Amino acid sequence: MLTIKNLTATINEKLILKGLNLEIKPGEVHAIMGPNGSGKSTLANILSGKNGYKTEGEIKYEGINLNDLKIEERAQKGIFLAFQYPLEIPGVNTNIFLKTSLNSVRKARGEEALDTLTFLKLIKEKAKELNIDENFLTRQLNVGFSGGEKKKNEILQMKLLEPKLSILDETDSGLDIDALRIVADGVNSYKNKENAFLIITHYQRLLDYIKPDYIHVLSAGNIVKTGNADLGKQLEKTGYANLS
Amino acid sequence: MKHSYDFNIDKIKNLSLEEKILRQKDLDLFYKSGFPTKQIEDWKFTDLDLILNKNFDSISNDVNFEKDNELETIKNFEHNYIFLTNGKIISTNFIYEEKNKILISEYDHKEKNNLDSNNTLALLNNALSSGGFSLEVTKNYKLKKPLVVYNYFSKDLKNKIINNKNSIKLNEGSELTLIDYSNDNTQSNFIKNTIDVISLKKNAILKNILIQNSKSNGHFYKYIKGSLEDNSNYENYILSSGLKLNKIEIEINLNKDNSRCSIYAALNLLEDQHQEIKTRINHNSPNCKSYQKIKNVLNDKSKGVYQGKIFVEKIAQKTDAYQLSKALILHDEAEFDAKPELEIYADDVKCSHGSTSGNIDSDAVYYLMTRGIPKKEAEKILINGFLNEILENLADSEIKIFLEKILERQINGY
Numbered sequence: 001m002l003t004i005k006n007l008t009a010t011i012n013e014k015l016i017l018k019g020l021n022l023e024i025k026p027g028e029v030h031a032i033m034g035p036n037g038s039g040k041s042t043l044a045n046i047l048s049g050k051n052g053y054k055t056e057g058e059i060k061y062e063g064i065n066l067n068d069l070k071i072e073e074r075a076q077k078g079i080f081l082a083f084q085y086p087l088e089i090p091g092v093n094t095n096i097f098l099k100t101s102l103n104s105v106r107k108a109r110g111e112e113a114l115d116t117l118t119f120l121k122l123i124k125e126k127a128k129e130l131n132i133d134e135n136f137l138t139r140q141l142n143v144g145f146s147g148g149e150k151k152k153n154e155i156l157q158m159k160l161l162e163p164k165l166s167i168l169d170e171t172d173s174g175l176d177i178d179a180l181r182i183v184a185d186g187v188n189s190y191k192n193k194e195n196a197f198l199i200i201t202h203y204q205r206l207l208d209y210i211k212p213d214y215i216h217v218l219s220a221g222n223i224v225k226t227g228n229a230d231l232g233k234q235l236e237k238t239g240y241a242n243l244s
Numbered sequence: 245m246k247h248s249y250d251f252n253i254d255k256i257k258n259l260s261l262e263e264k265i266l267r268q269k270d271l272d273l274f275y276k277s278g279f280p281t282k283q284i285e286d287w288k289f290t291d292l293d294l295i296l297n298k299n300f301d302s303i304s305n306d307v308n309f310e311k312d313n314e315l316e317t318i319k320n321f322e323h324n325y326i327f328l329t330n331g332k333i334i335s336t337n338f339i340y341e342e343k344n345k346i347l348i349s350e351y352d353h354k355e356k357n358n359l360d361s362n363n364t365l366a367l368l369n370n371a372l373s374s375g376g377f378s379l380e381v382t383k384n385y386k387l388k389k390p391l392v393v394y395n396y397f398s399k400d401l402k403n404k405i406i407n408n409k410n411s412i413k414l415n416e417g418s419e420l421t422l423i424d425y426s427n428d429n430t431q432s433n434f435i436k437n438t439i440d441v442i443s444l445k446k447n448a449i450l451k452n453i454l455i456q457n458s459k460s461n462g463h464f465y466k467y468i469k470g471s472l473e474d475n476s477n478y479e480n481y482i483l484s485s486g487l488k489l490n491k492i493e494i495e496i497n498l499n500k501d502n503s504r505c506s507i508y509a510a511l512n513l514l515e516d517q518h519q520e521i522k523t524r525i526n527h528n529s530p531n532c533k534s535y536q537k538i539k540n541v542l543n544d545k546s547k548g549v550y551q552g553k554i555f556v557e558k559i560a561q562k563t564d565a566y567q568l569s570k571a572l573i574l575h576d577e578a579e580f581d582a583k584p585e586l587e588i589y590a591d592d593v594k595c596s597h598g599s600t601s602g603n604i605d606s607d608a609v610y611y612l613m614t615r616g617i618p619k620k621e622a623e624k625i626l627i628n629g630f631l632n633e634i635l636e637n638l639a640d641s642e643i644k645i646f647l648e649k650i651l652e653r654q655i656n657g658y
Contacts (some may be wrong), residue, residue, distance in 0.1 A: 092625055100625065101615035104616040148570035
């Protein structure tokens with residue numbers, strides 16, 4: 001699904017990623033762990049298409065050169081980034097945003113746009129699965145939402161857009177234990193043989209709920225170690241210090 | 245450029261000799277200074293004389309009041325209405341209301357209006373005004389449906405000036421939602437100079453919504469003067485985009501305790517459109533509240549102006565006054581000027597003001613694009629959200645939905 005070969009990335013003349021390689025196949029869950037400043041969020045941003053990075057190397061997504069796709073085209077083709085810090089957008093109604101987003105993606109896939117009633121029925125179902133109060137959907141997008149509510153809203157968008165590759169950028173930060181469980185359940189119930197996850201996190205605790213197939217340790221712009229789910233538990237004991 | 249004006253009091257019908265003399269006096273006073281220029285502080289960002297010189301060969305007050313085109317009405321909600329063509333009443337309908345609760349008549353131009361005599365447009369209005377309405381709501385009567393005042397224009401308005409006055413009086417405990425709705429499909433360049441005099445008695449509530457619903461080459465000036473008594477509330481919304489020139493001056497006098505006013509404006513300007521909102525809120529009594537939120541989106545070579553003054557009298561303790569203007573400047577040649585002013589003589593008050601201008605938040609655009617929304621549409625959503633915020637506190641959901649649709653149309657340039 002995703003193949004990254006020898007990726008380097010620079011922002012403001014600072015080299016962040018230094019020749020990273022990664023391969024993700026359908027049905028797999030990959031976790032990327034690593035200390036602050038190691039380049040985890042940079043990787044997520046580059047995959048989503050954020051401007052400002054100079055990159056070299058190759059990123060192929062379903063056989064397409066990712067650099068050829070605009071930000072919205074990546075989303076339409078099934079790449080989803082759950083933000084570490086979801087933006088508050090005053091004046092924009094959450095429901096209207098979600099409907100515009102879903103219909104943009106549907107249109108790109110050659111599907112018919114959903115009318116308001118069908119959409120509302122769908123979004124209410126999805127919100128219920130994540131224990132999101134319906135009233136949130138009528139409020140301004142993320143405005144006045146708690147950290148946990150914002151993160152749940154990201155997962156709601158993921159479930160609505162049904163992406164193939166979901167990138168979760170520190171979705172666990174700022175979540176209490178109940179919210180963490182709800183978010184993890186949301187991910188687990190969406191997981192299937194066709195789609196894949198890239199989970200970026202500092203801590204093992206999210207991985208207690210979402211079992212990764214691979215854990216990669218990113219340090220100073222490169223993957224320095226790859227292992228299975230046990231690597232996370234080991235890191236929790238020993239820290240990152242001995243790895244780089 | 246005095247010689248290219250053709251202002252003639254004899255063109256106004258049914259005036260007594262005495263009225264003619266009074267009007268001629270005002271006209272002579274107007275001629276002494278002419279239309280305001282930027283040398284006058286209140287007009288420093290809107291040089292009206294220059295703008296009119298550029299766009300008019302001549303100006304006359306020879307206005308015909310006959311309806312000459314089909315009038316399009318609002319279908320979205322049930323409402324009472326007053327139809328004005330070129331500012332004059334054509335018909336009225338209060339079918340949803342009880343009898344004898346609403347008094348409606350043509351404006352009586354003999355009434356004195358005590359407007360600031362430095363304002364030469366007020367002088368011109370006094371000299372030339374005809375048409376307009378007087379509306380009075382009786383004590384404790386709350387209108388069941390909103391009132392829409394339709395402003396339509398005849399097709400022969402090229403180089404003409406319309407002057408009219410309206411008066412709205414809400415007696416104790418009465419309530420009204422008044423939508424001032426302008427639709428100009430004439431394409432001609434004309435001037436409209438209107439004075440609205442508003443009086444709210446104890447506990448009265450007026451929601452005053454100003455909507456422009458078409459592009460227009462008209463040059464509009466409106467002066468709203470409101471006087472508020474105890475615990476009354478004036479709420480004003482302005483959604484007026486697409487006008488060649490528009491200046492709205494709002495003077496609110498919070499004359500008695502606990503009176504409140506709020507002004508919300510959302511303007512989306514394209515091309516070389518120019519709009520100014522100028523407010524003066526006089527806190528003349530204790531415990532009054534005023535709130536202003538002005539939002540401008542400026543495209544192309546357009547210009548937006550906000551001059552807002554809060555004046556607090558010595559006796560007006562416990563005043564709570566707030567004003568904020570925000571502008572999104574989308575092109576290098578667009579311009580936004582803001583002049584907030586506080587003049588405070590009381591010592592126990594809460595007054596704050598702020599003004600910001602900038603571009604669309606690129607992080608927000610990115611966020612929306614990662615959800616599959618193309619850039620242009622993402623920007624439109626954000627512009628819409630920016631302007632829409634002023635409707636947040638509007639309780640009536642039917643009208644709110646209607647206004648949201650108007651805003652969307654305005655953002656798409658009609």
